[in-house]
Amino acid sequence: MSDFEAILKAYERSGGDPNFFRSPKVASLVISGNRVLGANQVPGVHIVPEEIEHGVRVKVIVEPEARLDVPAHLCFGVIPAEGVQEILPEFEIGAGAKAEFIAHCTFPNAVKVKHFMEARVHVGKNATMKYNETHYHGETGGVEVIPKAEVTVDEGGRYTSEFALTTGRVGKLDFDYVVDVAARGVAELVVKVYGYGDDVISVKETIRLNGEEARGLAKSRIAVRDQARSEVIGATEGNAPYARGHVDCIEIVRDQAVASAIPVVRVRDNRAQVTHEAAIGTVNKKELETLMARGLDEETAVDVIIRAMLAV
Numbered sequence: 369m370s371d372f373e374a375i376l377k378a379y380e381r382s383g384g385d386p387n388f389f390r391s392p393k394v395a396s397l398v399i400s401g402n403r404v405l406g407a408n409q410v411p412g413v414h415i416v417p418e419e420i421e422h423g424v425r426v427k428v429i430v431e432p433e434a435r436l437d438v439p440a441h442l443c444f445g446v447i448p449a450e451g452v453q454e455i456l457p458e459f460e461i462g463a464g465a466k467a468e469f470i471a472h473c474t475f476p477n478a479v480k481v482k483h484f485m486e487a488r489v490h491v492g493k494n495a496t497m498k499y500n501e502t503h504y505h506g507e508t509g510g511v512e513v514i515p516k517a518e519v520t521v522d523e524g525g526r527y528t529s530e531f532a533l534t535t536g537r538v539g540k541l542d543f544d545y546v547v548d549v550a551a552r553g554v555a556e557l558v559v560k561v562y563g564y565g566d567d568v569i570s571v572k573e574t575i576r577l578n579g580e581e582a583r584g585l586a587k588s589r590i591a592v593r594d595q596a597r598s599e600v601i602g603a604t605e606g607n608a609p610y611a612r613g614h615v616d617c618i619e620i621v622r623d624q625a626v627a628s629a630i631p632v633v634r635v636r637d638n639r640a641q642v643t644h645e646a647a648i649g650t651v652n653k654k655e656l657e658t659l660m661a662r663g664l665d666e667e668t669a670v671d672v673i674i675r676a677m678l679a680v
Contacts, residue, residue, distance in 0.1 A: 606640025
């Protein structure tokens with residue numbers, strides 16, 4: 369099997385459709401370790417990768433007013449059991465453009481793998497960017513993943529990010545995104561993680577609403593069981609008139625797992641409003657009893673409830 373086929377097979381295991389990487393009509397990028405295995409550009413979208421010692425630096429430019437009819441597909445992975453991967457992407461979404469990216473990061477055989485991502489994102493005036501990222505780390509817990517991003521949303525722009533790691537082990541996750549939002553801009557950060565064994569989860573979401581009527585949502589859904597640990601810090605700042613922000617965190621805890629949530633709200637303008645809610649607890653007893661009455665054992669019923677929560 370070629371390296372390209374191996375990484376696409378791993379991509380499929382993480383929930384992606386590898387056929388998109390074979391279509392000349394879809395903007396795409398495939399990276400295995402520090403090698404670029406494939407890159408495709410379409411009108412209005414420029415993807416420029418550069419191989420570095422332990423990974424790849426990537427420049428993604430969406431031209432002003434461009435529209436992607438089909439989401440761009442990105443695949444990052446490490447196939448060997450051990451390795452280090454650095455992904456350094458820079459996204460420039462031109463004014464008035466509209467672009468969606470579907471990314472999968474996969475480490476199916478990991479025993480000792482470290483994946484580091486440090487992104488810089490600029491969403492231009494009245495532009496829209498959606499970034500959906502799904503991870504699969506295998507079943508050993510031998511992965512350390514450190515995704516970090518600095519995002520700037522210009523006036524009237526919209527940025528939506530969803531990070532999901534709900535299949536297989538987590539290993540160690542240190543997620544840290546910071547978004548600055550200008551007037552009438554919108555930012556939504558969503559993180560969904562399911563940890564077990566001795567997984568360690570750290571999630572930091574920060575949204576700074578710096579312009580008039582800016583809006584932001586920092587949302588997290590975390591489930592931990594066995595001896596897993598999780599900590600969520602969701603911060604939203606209302607720094608301008610009529611800014612509106614919300615922090616929404618729900619964590620489910622089972623067995624000997626430990627979860628903590630620290631919502632941070634900060635307001636620097638008396639016309640802004642920022643709210644928060646955080647809930648940590650076990651699964652709903654009535655829901656559990658209902659599923660068990662229908663023939664599910666307790667472990668399966670708990671898993672069904674948790675995955676329903678993660679799907680929202």
